[in-house]
Amino acid sequence: MQRPAQADQRDERDQRDRRAKRLGRVLVCAAAVPVMLIAAGCSSDSDSGSDDTGGKSADTAASASASASPTVQAAAYQSLPKACGVFSKKTLGELVPEAPKSGKEGTSDDKSARASCSWSSLDNNGVKGSQFRWLNVSLLRFDSDTSRGAGDAQAQTYYETQVQDAQAVDGAKSVKSQPVSGTGDAATTVTYDLKKKEGSFKQQTVVARVENVVITLDYNGAGLAGEKSPSAATLTKLAEKAAKEAVAAVSSANGEGSGAGTGSSPSASTSPSKSPSKSPSASASPSNSAVKKS
Known part of the structure; x- marks a missing residue:
């Protein structure tokens, strides 16, 4: 148990x-x-x-x-001179001797950004014919803008486009281009012959850039009704002289010296920009410069 x-x-x-x-x-x-x-x-x-x-x-x-x-830096030039006042009386007397005292101002909705003026001259020599001259100057200013870039960079792009357009005019013969020294930051002369119903024209187009402004100068001449054609070399020399005067006028309008050659590099403006001017219209092409008979 x-x-x-x-x-x-x-x-x-x-x-x-x-x-x-x-x-x-x-x-x-x-x-x-x-x-x-x-x-x-x-x-x-x-x-x-x-x-x-x-x-x-x-x-x-x-x-x-x-x-x-990004901070923005204003473009160098903020205004333009009066387009019809960029040339001296002496210069006008050499290029368009029989033109009216005042040129024909182009229309613009913003004269501080774009302006133009033209002169027409017909020297009638009776039975020997006549000498025709036509001069037009267009001024385009570009403001700086953060989205579009610096004003002078925009101007350089437009300058190159203007030169290319002048070299590609329909019907142009014997097209030649050459750089122009001492005229703003960059300048090119384009010359060619252009035949119209009125006669054979000698065309000179000088495109120049100074800071954020582009100047396009068109100058052509022709001997009409049996008058001999003018010398292309003489017309080119006169056109380049007038272009330098227009560059100086732009610089003077913005409180600077002659502006014949500022020496700044086209691509040197890396500063961003302010607000751009409206896209400029192309300057008058020689095909639009119809002969005005007296």
């Missing part, structure tokens, strides 16, 4: 040991839960702080970026 009792006692001890082990495991787990919660809380606070800092940094960067918008 003792063995069964001993067996019962051993069973009770085993059961107590198992309950004690389970209780111990429960207590250990219970103790671990607060630690995990605390760690999670700390981690959450840390992440939250990091997010706030990141947000503030992003806001600061955005604000700095907004305040660092």
Whole structure:
């Protein structure tokens, strides 16, 4: 009878040991839960702080970026001279001797950005025929603009386009081009012959750039009704002289000296810009310079 009792006692001890082990495991787990919660809380606070800092940094960067918008520098020239007043009486007397005292001013909605003037001369020699001359000057000024670039860079692009257009006139014969020294920052003369119903015309187009202004001078001449054709070399010399005078007038209108050669590089203007003038219309081409009979 003792063995069964001993067996019962051993069973009770085993059961107590198992309950004690389970209780111990429960207590250990219970103790671990607060630690995990605390760690999670700390981690959450840390992440939250990091997010706030990141947000503030992003806001600061955005604000700095907004305040660092590109600064603009105004173009060198802010005005133009009166187109009909860029040439002296002496120069007009040489180029268009029989022209009226005042030229014909072109229409413009903004004379500080674009202007033009033309003169027509017909020297009638009776039965010997007559000598015709036509002179036109166009002035285009470009303002600086952050989207389009510096005024003189825009002017350089337009200058190159004008030269190319002069070289590609329909019906032009014996087209020649040559650079002109001492005339603004860049200048080119394009010469050619152009036959019209009135006669054979000698055309000279001088395109010059000074700072942010482009000057296009068209000058042509013809001997009509049996009169001999004028010398192309003489007409070219007169046209280039007049172009230098127009460049000087632009510089003078903006408070500078003669402006015959500023020496600045066409691509030297890396300064961003202000607001651009409206896109200029092309200067009068020789094909539009119809002969005006007296």
